[in-house]
Amino acid sequence: MNWPLIIDTGAKYAARFGGTTILASAVLISVDVLFRNLDTGIRLHSFELTNYAFAAAVAFSFAYAVTQRAHIRIDVLYQLMPVWIRSILDVLALLLLAILSTGMAYFAWKVVAHSARLGARPNSTLDIALALPQGLWALGLTWFALVTLALTVRAAIHLLKGRFATVHVETGVISESADEVLR
Amino acid sequence: MIGWATTILLILLSLALPVAVVLVVLGVTLAEVYSFFPLLPAAGEILWSSSTEFVLVAVPMFILMGEILLRSGVAREMYEALDVWVNRIPGGLMHTNIAACTLFSATSGSSVATAATIGTVSIPNMRRLGYSPPLYLGSIAAGGTLGILIPPSINMILFGVLAEVSITQLYLAALIPGLMLAGSFSLAVLVLCLLRPDIDGAATPGTWSQRISALRALMPPIGLFVIVVGSIYAGFATPTEAAALGVLAALLIAALRRGLTLSTLSEALDGTMRTTAMVMLIVLAAFFLNFVMVSIGLTGRITDAMRGLDVTPLTVMLIIVAIYLVLGCFMETLSLMIATTPIVAPIVAALGYDLVWFGVLFMILIEAALITPPIGVNLFVVQSVRTGSHAGPIRDVMIGVTPFLFMMLTIIGVLLAFPALALWLPTLVMR
Numbered sequence: 274m275n276w277p278l279i280i281d282t283g284a285k286y287a288a289r290f291g292g293t294t295i296l297a298s299a300v301l302i303s304v305d306v307l308f309r310n311l312d313t314g315i316r317l318h319s320f321e322l323t324n325y326a327f328a329a330a331v332a333f334s335f336a337y338a339v340t341q342r343a344h345i346r347i348d349v350l351y352q353l354m355p356v357w358i359r360s361i362l363d364v365l366a367l368l369l370l371a372i373l374s375t376g377m378a379y380f381a382w383k384v385v386a387h388s389a390r391l392g393a394r395p396n397s398t399l400d401i402a403l404a405l406p407q408g409l410w411a412l413g414l415t416w417f418a419l420v421t422l423a424l425t426v427r428a429a430i431h432l433l434k435g436r437f438a439t440v441h442v443e444t445g446v447i448s449e450s451a452d453e454v455l456r
Numbered sequence: 457m458i459g460w461a462t463t464i465l466l467i468l469l470s471l472a473l474p475v476a477v478v479l480v481v482l483g484v485t486l487a488e489v490y491s492f493f494p495l496l497p498a499a500g501e502i503l504w505s506s507s508t509e510f511v512l513v514a515v516p517m518f519i520l521m522g523e524i525l526l527r528s529g530v531a532r533e534m535y536e537a538l539d540v541w542v543n544r545i546p547g548g549l550m551h552t553n554i555a556a557c558t559l560f561s562a563t564s565g566s567s568v569a570t571a572a573t574i575g576t577v578s579i580p581n582m583r584r585l586g587y588s589p590p591l592y593l594g595s596i597a598a599g600g601t602l603g604i605l606i607p608p609s610i611n612m613i614l615f616g617v618l619a620e621v622s623i624t625q626l627y628l629a630a631l632i633p634g635l636m637l638a639g640s641f642s643l644a645v646l647v648l649c650l651l652r653p654d655i656d657g658a659a660t661p662g663t664w665s666q667r668i669s670a671l672r673a674l675m676p677p678i679g680l681f682v683i684v685v686g687s688i689y690a691g692f693a694t695p696t697e698a699a700a701l702g703v704l705a706a707l708l709i710a711a712l713r714r715g716l717t718l719s720t721l722s723e724a725l726d727g728t729m730r731t732t733a734m735v736m737l738i739v740l741a742a743f744f745l746n747f748v749m750v751s752i753g754l755t756g757r758i759t760d761a762m763r764g765l766d767v768t769p770l771t772v773m774l775i776i777v778a779i780y781l782v783l784g785c786f787m788e789t790l791s792l793m794i795a796t797t798p799i800v801a802p803i804v805a806a807l808g809y810d811l812v813w814f815g816v817l818f819m820i821l822i823e824a825a826l827i828t829p830p831i832g833v834n835l836f837v838v839q840s841v842r843t844g845s846h847a848g849p850i851r852d853v854m855i856g857v858t859p860f861l862f863m864m865l866t867i868i869g870v871l872l873a874f875p876a877l878a879l880w881l882p883t884l885v886m887r
Contacts, residue, residue: 289726289729292516295520298517299517302696303704331732331733338729338730338737343730347469349831362472366474369474370477376499381503
């Protein structure tokens with residue numbers, strides 16, 4: 274099986290799911306704004322629903338930003354290093370990102386467990402168990418952690434086998450410096 | 457404590473670790489070393505509450521609006537329409553560049569998007585009409601930075617959320633300085649072209665009937681501005697709601713122009729979430745760091761230290777401006793902004809300055825950071841759009857932005873001398 278392709282495609286579709294959720298939220302909010310200003314008395318709960326959708330959409334998109342190498346790294350000194358040092362820094366960056374994402378997922382599930390135990394409901398007219406949107410959000414962060422861990426393992430294997438250039442090409446900073454753009 | 461925090465921050469950043477990771481590592485370290493009670497257990501709640509912050513939902517909405525507009529072809533027609541109006545002024549298309557950036561900024565919340573969009577439309581005309589590349593490219597790179605100053609602005613939303621300032625007031629405050637900055641850019645072009653006519657290009661005068669018919673092409677951007685920013689100013693919608701209306705309006709414009717297919721919409725959605733995820737990871741990390749800094753009393757110590765200084769608030773403000781100008785040369789602007797706002801905002805407030813006013817000043821500093829070499833994103837954007845027969849050294853762009861940088865510093869000085877230029881409109885509307 275072609276694991277890198279599966280991860281990349283999966284991450285992309287997870288992000289597109291997030292984007293579609295944002296688009297749906299935009300429609301919902303717009304209708305709510307119109308209803309409110311027309312004094313119809315109808316409320317679609319766009320405020321709460323959008324907040325929950327936003328949290329989940331972003332959580333599911335973090336992994337895509339990793340595969341696209343969109344998470345910002347300051348590369349002023351990095352650019353001056355030889356490739357073997359850069360590739361070590363690339364793996365270190367991924368490893369720390371993996372630890373961060375795992376931590377985020379862990380704390381998110383703790384929040385879900387806490388809400389489920391208390392049977393928490395949002396402090397509003399929208400009556401759903403808070404653990405549901407939080408669970409979706411935690412699931413997204415778990416996806417973030419899994420993808421980042423997989424990419425870290427792959428990069429670390431390349432590094433241990435001495436394939437510095439491969440590590441750099443696959444995971445290095447996509448530079449915004451002039452000569453890279455000119456290529 | 458302050459020294460340690462800064463040292464850790466700089467070392468980690470220089471290792472090219474992801475900025476979000478650096479902020480969290482710093483936060484965890486400070487919490488472990490200086491806190492009397494464990495702070496980490498609160499991480500989950502902070503993560504959830506900042507992930508569901510309604511104001512932040514405006515960020516993906518504005519990005520999506522821009523992604524849709526970018527693919528709709530509105531920018532090209534708008535550019536051509538503005539051109540027949542302003543090309544008689546010495547400096548010709550360079551005024552069109554600035555005017556188009558200004559108008560596009562009124563529908564876009566991003567400087568990079570503005571420079572890329574206008575650059576793509578404008579640069580093919582550069583050689584054909586004989587313009588000297590540096591100033592021409594500079595007018596696009598600098599004009600593009602107006603994207604974050606003229607409302608709507610994504611950066612101002614992030615500043616507003618982190619510094620706890622009203623986005624509506626920020627948007628009102630930025631309007632006059634934004635138009636002044638655009639005007640000063642045009643003034644710089646005019647003066648330079650009168651002094652050195654050889655850098656100007658050939659004029660392509662338009663007729664009055666062309667001008668009148670061109671107005672039609674200006675309707676989509678003006679309509680969007682009225683829907684998005686107008687609804688905020690009128691109190692009809694909150695910034696997030698206005699951004700949602702803007703997404704639908706942009707979809708409508710793209711659909712009417714037959715620029716909307718399922719595949720372009722999918723691309724727009726992917727691009728939106730890629731950028732949103734990148735921004736949000738740093739924002740969430742900054743929220744966590746901010747929580748730790750407030751909990752261990754670091755924020756209080758910094759502001760106390762500032763209050764204890766035996767200098768005038770103006771001196772401190774000038775030092776802050778100088779620090780940002782230097783940092784802006786080397787740091788990526790978004791991280792610079794998000795990472796430093798929680799530290800700088802309390803200082804500025806402690807000095808007695810209005811945070812709404814500072815938000816506007818801050819945006820101009822960030823604009824300067826976008827065009828100061830060696831790291832200036834807008835320089836790279838313009839350089840990357842400049843392909844084929846227009847290719848040349850990036851030095852051109854770096855030289856070309858100098859007069860505009862000078863104008864930014866002038867407007868910063870003017871804002872320091874006359875804060876009312878920013879604060880008059882918010883007080884007028886909010887009274």
